[in-house]
Amino acid sequence: MKILVCIKQVPDSAQIRVHPVTNTIMRQGVPTIINPYDLFSLEEALKLRDKFGGEVTVLTMGPPMAENALRKTLAIGADRAILLTDRFFAGADTLATTYALAQAIRKIQKTWGDLDLVFTGKQTIDGDTAQVGPGVAKRLDLLQLTYVSKIVEADAEKREVVIERRAEGGTQVLKTKMPCLIAMLEGTNEVRRGSISDSLRAARAEIITWSAKDAEIEDLTKCGLKGSPTIVKKVFAPTPRTERAAFVEPGKTAGESADAILEAIFKRHPALKEDMTKLASGF
Amino acid sequence: AKKELPEHFRGYKHVWVFVELERGVVHPVSWELLGAGRKLADQLKVDLAAVVLGAPGEGTRNAIQEAFYHGADLAYLVEDPILSDYRNEPFSKAVTQLVNTHKPEILLLGATTLGRDLAGSVATTLLTGLTADCTELAVDGDGSLAATRPTFGGSLLCTIYTLNYRPQMATVRPRQLPTPARDATRTGRVVEFKPDLDEDKIITKLLKFIPDRESAKSNLAFADVVVAGGLGLQSAENYQLVRNLASVLGAEFGGSRPLVQKGWITSDRQIGQTGKTIRPKLYIAAGISGAIQHRVGVEGADCIVAINTDKNAPIFDFAHVGIVTDAIRLLPALTEAFRQRLSPENADRLAG
Ligand SMILES: Cc1cc2nc3c(=O)[nH]c(=O)nc-3n(C[C@H](O)[C@H](O)[C@H](O)COP(=O)(O)OP(=O)(O)OC[C@H]3O[C@@H](n4cnc5c(N)ncnc54)[C@H](O)[C@@H]3O)c2cc1C
Ligand SMILES: Cc1cc2nc3c(=O)[nH]c(=O)nc-3n(C[C@H](O)[C@H](O)[C@H](O)COP(=O)(O)OP(=O)(O)OC[C@H]3O[C@@H](n4cnc5c(N)ncnc54)[C@H](O)[C@@H]3O)c2cc1C
Numbered sequence: 001m002k003i004l005v006c007i008k009q010v011p012d013s014a015q016i017r018v019h020p021v022t023n024t025i026m027r028q029g030v031p032t033i034i035n036p037y038d039l040f041s042l043e044e045a046l047k048l049r050d051k052f053g054g055e056v057t058v059l060t061m062g063p064p065m066a067e068n069a070l071r072k073t074l075a076i077g078a079d080r081a082i083l084l085t086d087r088f089f090a091g092a093d094t095l096a097t098t099y100a101l102a103q104a105i106r107k108i109q110k111t112w113g114d115l116d117l118v119f120t121g122k123q124t125i126d127g128d129t130a131q132v133g134p135g136v137a138k139r140l141d142l143l144q145l146t147y148v149s150k151i152v153e154a155d156a157e158k159r160e161v162v163i164e165r166r167a168e169g170g171t172q173v174l175k176t177k178m179p180c181l182i183a184m185l186e187g188t189n190e191v192r193r194g195s196i197s198d199s200l201r202a203a204r205a206e207i208i209t210w211s212a213k214d215a216e217i218e219d220l221t222k223c224g225l226k227g228s229p230t231i232v233k234k235v236f237a238p239t240p241r242t243e244r245a246a247f248v249e250p251g252k253t254a255g256e257s258a259d260a261i262l263e264a265i266f267k268r269h270p271a272l273k274e275d276m277t278k279l280a281s282g283f
Numbered sequence: 284a285k286k287e288l289p290e291h292f293r294g295y296k297h298v299w300v301f302v303e304l305e306r307g308v309v310h311p312v313s314w315e316l317l318g319a320g321r322k323l324a325d326q327l328k329v330d331l332a333a334v335v336l337g338a339p340g341e342g343t344r345n346a347i348q349e350a351f352y353h354g355a356d357l358a359y360l361v362e363d364p365i366l367s368d369y370r371n372e373p374f375s376k377a378v379t380q381l382v383n384t385h386k387p388e389i390l391l392l393g394a395t396t397l398g399r400d401l402a403g404s405v406a407t408t409l410l411t412g413l414t415a416d417c418t419e420l421a422v423d424g425d426g427s428l429a430a431t432r433p434t435f436g437g438s439l440l441c442t443i444y445t446l447n448y449r450p451q452m453a454t455v456r457p458r459q460l461p462t463p464a465r466d467a468t469r470t471g472r473v474v475e476f477k478p479d480l481d482e483d484k485i486i487t488k489l490l491k492f493i494p495d496r497e498s499a500k501s502n503l504a505f506a507d508v509v510v511a512g513g514l515g516l517q518s519a520e521n522y523q524l525v526r527n528l529a530s531v532l533g534a535e536f537g538g539s540r541p542l543v544q545k546g547w548i549t550s551d552r553q554i555g556q557t558g559k560t561i562r563p564k565l566y567i568a569a570g571i572s573g574a575i576q577h578r579v580g581v582e583g584a585d586c587i588v589a590i591n592t593d594k595n596a597p598i599f600d601f602a603h604v605g606i607v608t609d610a611i612r613l614l615p616a617l618t619e620a621f622r623q624r625l626s627p628e629n630a631d632r633l634a635g
Contacts, residue, residue, distance in 0.1 A: 013435065094415075098407060126435070129415035134371075134403025143487055144371050146400045162490065166396055167369065168305055173491040174370070187550075229412030229448040235434065235441045245589060245605030254616035257608055261588065262620050264604045265565065269586050272564055273625075279507060279533035280625040 001054035001156050003045045004108065005078070005119045006101060006136065007038040009062050009069035010126045034069045037121035039076075039191045040184040044151060045119050046077050046192065052156050054116075055079040057108060061089055061100055067207045074202035076194040081205070082108065086212040091225030094127070098135030099222045104215040105140060116156060118142060118181045133183040143180040149188050154178075288447065295449035298324040299359075299387040301378065302335045302350055303397055305369050306492070307342025311462065311505065312393035314353045316455060318463030319420050320391055321354035326422045330356040332387070336377055338367035351471040353463055359385065360475050365482050368489045369397050373480050375404035380478040382409060387450045389428050391420070394454035406452050412445030413452040418459050418579075428453065437556050437579035458504050458560040458583060501535060501551050508534035509563045509584075511554055512542065513577075515570020515591060515610055519547040524614035525569060531622045537561070539571050555580035567617075569610035573598025590614075 011030045045056045058073040060066050061084040070081035084104045092100065109115055118140070123130035130146070137144035147166040152173070154161050159178040164171050166185055194202075212220060221227060248264050251257040266273050300320045303310035317333065324331035333350035337343035339362045347358045359381055365373045378401065382390065390405075392398040394416045406413035414430035418440070421429045428451040431442045445451040503509060510532065512525040522542065529536035537552040537559070554561055556576040562583035569590045571577060578601055581587060589602035590610040599605045606613070 093412065094403070095407065095410065095412065127415075129403075129413075130399045131403040131406070131413055131415060134400060135407040138375075138404050138407040144400070144404065145487075146371075147396045167492075168303075168310055168395060168397060169308070170492055170494040172368065172489060173493070174487055175490050176487040229410070229445050230414060231412075231444045231446055233429070233442045233444050235439055237438075238440055241601050245587075245599045245602040247594075247599075248604060248606045250606060250608040254608075254612045255620065257606060257613055258616040258620035261604065261606055261617065262624055265586060265588060268603060269564070272586065275507060275564060276532060276621075277625045280531060280621070282533060 001048055001052045001116045001154070002113055003049060003054065003056045003117045003119065004105060004115050005038070005042050005045045005056060005058045005073070006132070007042065007058055007060050007069060007073060007121070008035045008124050009033070009060060009066040010035045010124055013125050032065070032069065034072055035121050035124045035126075037123055037125070037184075037186055039121075040186055040188055041119035041121050041182070042073060042076060042078065043189045043191045044182070044184050045117070047189070048117070048151070048154055049079075052154070055112075057082065057112070059084065059101065059104060059108065061085070061092075061097060061104070064209075067209075070207050071202050071205070074205050075199040076192060077198050080112075080208065082208045082210060084210050084215055086223075088212050088220050088223045091228065092223065093228035093230040094129055094131040094135055095229055096223055096225075096227035097132055098139055099227060100212070100215070100217060101132070101136050102139035103217045104210065105136070107210070107215045114179070116159075116178045117154070117161075118179070120181065120183045122147065122183050122185055130183075133181060137181040140181075143176045145174065145176065145180060146183040147185050148182050149185045151182070288449075292447075292449040295386045295388040297329045297332055297387050298327065298389045299332045299334050299391070299450070300350075300355070301390065301392040301398070301401070302333045302346055303393050303395060304335060304337045304343065304346045305397065306367070307337075307340070309346050309349060310393055310395055310397070310457070312395060312398070312455070312457040314349070314462050314465075315457070315460040316391045316393060317350060317353040317355055319455065319460050320389075321463065323389060323420060323422050323428070324356075327388075327426055329388070332356065333358040334361075334378065334381065335359065336361045336366045336374060338362070338364050347473060349465075351469045352465045352467050354469070355471055357472045357474060360473050361478060362475070363480055365480050365485065368492060369400075370485065370487050370489065371400055371404055372485050372487055374401050375408065377476075377478040377480060378405050379408045381476050382450060384476070385474075390450040390452045392452070392454050394456045398454050402452060402454050409450070411448040411450060411452060412443075413454070414443040414445070415454050417453045417455045420453060420455070427451070433556070433579055437575045456560050458562045461562070461583075501537075501549075503535045503537050503552060503554065503559045503561055506535035506561065506563050508532050508565045508567075509537055509554070509561050510534050510567045510569070511537045511539070511571060512569050512610075513539040513571030514541050515572075517570075517611065519545070521611050522547045524611065524618070528567070528614055528618045528621070531618050532625070534565075539574075539577055568598060568602070569614060571598055572596050573601065
């Protein structure tokens with residue numbers, strides 16, 4: 001089975017700080033990681049390869065330092081890694097991103113043969129739009145399966161895939177044809193650590209680096225900032241509430257404190273009392 | 284920057300809201316979007332249209348009726364058995380054809396699993412801009428849609444425009460915007476649309492739909508009262524105090540993200556940026572510090588009560604009522620006080 005996994009290198013958001021005075025994002029020194037959601041898709045791709053044979057290629061579009069993320073995927077067990085990097089890609093919104101990724105995927109198929117499956121993560125932790133998967137699928141005319149909680153069956157012979165998908169209020173069991181694009185839900189598998197031989201291989205492996213030209217991307221006006229219909233007009237800090245909480249003085253006992261809080265709530269929102277009485281009595 | 288809008292986009296008019304109808308049930312985010320859409324349409328002096336896709340039947344007819352009650356002037360109706368369950372192929376095809384035929388200037392969808400799956404496909408097919416997970420929508424001086432969304436986990440906001448393409452598309456998270464008042468005297472007109480759909484040509488088939496178990500469903504997002512706990516509760520056993528209070532109040536219970544990571548609560552009960560957005564009348568937060576990622580999920584609450592031992596905890600910056608005390612000691616007393624105040628005649632039964 002020939003499988004492609006799209007990954008993105010993202011800042012470790014747990015460590016992002018906003019400058020208290022200028023309200024700008026302090027990116028310096030913030031470590032980057034593989035977008036955590038992408039790892040669940042990578043793991044699923046590796047499982048399918050281990051079962052059916054074939055190869056897993058990983059693709060990212062990003063700055064040269066995104067090579068680190070790709071190398072990590074090789075250490076986890078991917079077979080080939082491609083970095084799509086060019087100044088023309090800078091400032092891409094999701095539409096421009098999917099154009100470049102789709103072109104690169106076409107080139108990958110031309111070079112190494114047609115793909116059976118393409119994986120993306122559910123969403124990223126920085127842009128967080130969840131739009132790149134559906135966009136890539138549409139541009140390559142792939143059937144699309146998002147929020148997948150389980151791959152029930154993938155039959156390379158019959159070219160059929162059966163999956164379970166999270167929907168509002170329940171789970172859909174869907175059957176479709178390869179090639180298709182799958183975005184796994186988080187927590188649906190245990191991401192492997194990778195073997196020692198894989199990490200030795202990864203340390204020395206060549207990361208294939210493509211410019212726009214290498215990927216045979218002809219229309220540069222569809223890339224990067226130029227090719228982005230969305231325009232970020234301003235970035236600003238949320239207006240803080242000016243008034244702080246009305247503090248209730250704790251009483252001598254917990255009971256007194258509790259009574260004081262109830263007083264404060266119902267004084268502030270007299271209507272709440274009736275609503276809550278109904279709710280509490282189970283209406 | 285804004286150029287003169289290309290000639291072929293000048294005919295794009297009116298505000299559309301995609302009404303998310305699945306298995307005969309409308310996702311309430313659709314009404315929230317109609318509320319926001321109504322304001323945009325009034326400002327632009329154009330119509331507000333609901334886009335309703337579904338199988339022929341009562342559910343679909345009801346959805347249209349309710350869309351009028353919630354502010355729509357007209358409804359585009361695509362009725363076809365193919366549309367009874369959501370599948371990307373027929374839905375994206377139908378919406379794209381509808382847009383190309385009737386040309387809206389703004390198209391809004393919910394940022395739900397369905398809405399996100401659909402919006403990305405539609406925007407890519409139409410080659411237009413799509414702003415994700417907006418918290419605020421407005422029309423600026425020259426009539427462009429200003430879509431504001433949080434970035435970097437809510438610590439900053441950014442306003443995004445799609446100036447030179449149509450329609451301007453955006454998704455909005457459920458419970459981010461208020462539900463408009465329902466007015467059952469309102470009516471509107473229905474425009475039927477028959478896209479080119481053929482089950483034989485649709486490759487993806489639904490084999491089964493497994494509804495969530497009723498008991499497993501949390502109704503956090505739509506609850507009137509929510510009680511939540513944080514790491515300040517110190518143990519899974521103490522978290523039970525939150526559940527006890529919630530039970531007396533007939534409320535839903537939830538918590539901050541670390542509680543999910545520790546396994547004290549399930550992930551569908553996480554409140555905040557990467558969990559649920561809530562808009563209850565009353566929100567009680569016990570032992571929660573009030574990090575920005577938590578804050579963005581609860582700011583729509585009418586009354587926020589915070590219990591925290593640290594008077595400098597950030598939660599006091601956006602709570603309405605605060606008390607600096609040990610939540611583990613206070614919660615049982617609070618539970619008892621509410622029990623007595625709200626339903627004295629039931630006190631014995633509830634105590635059992
Ligand atoms: C604060 C902020 C807000 C933004 N808001 C918007 C917006 O509203 N609309 C818009 O169109 N753009 C927006 N962008 C731009 C957008 O983030 C970029 O286009 C980004 O390249 C892809 O989007 P994403 O991070 O949301 O990915 P998602 O769509 O969330 O990613 C889904 C999956 O696609 C794959 N993927 C994503 N990016 C890449 C990549 N570069 N290489 C390989 N695979 C990838 C991964 O598998 C990922 O898990 C925003 C950017 C920022 C920083
Ligand atoms: C990308 C990203 C997404 C995130 N998404 C979310 C999200 O959706 N939801 C979310 O909640 N968090 C989210 N977080 C985590 C968030 O940043 C905070 O870490 C988290 O909300 C803190 O949880 P807490 O308030 O329970 O714990 P803490 O920050 O540890 O706070 C505990 C509080 O309890 C108080 N306390 C201690 N003992 C007592 C006592 N006996 N009685 C009363 N008070 C006491 C302390 O003073 C303190 O204020 C996210 C983080 C990231 C990086």
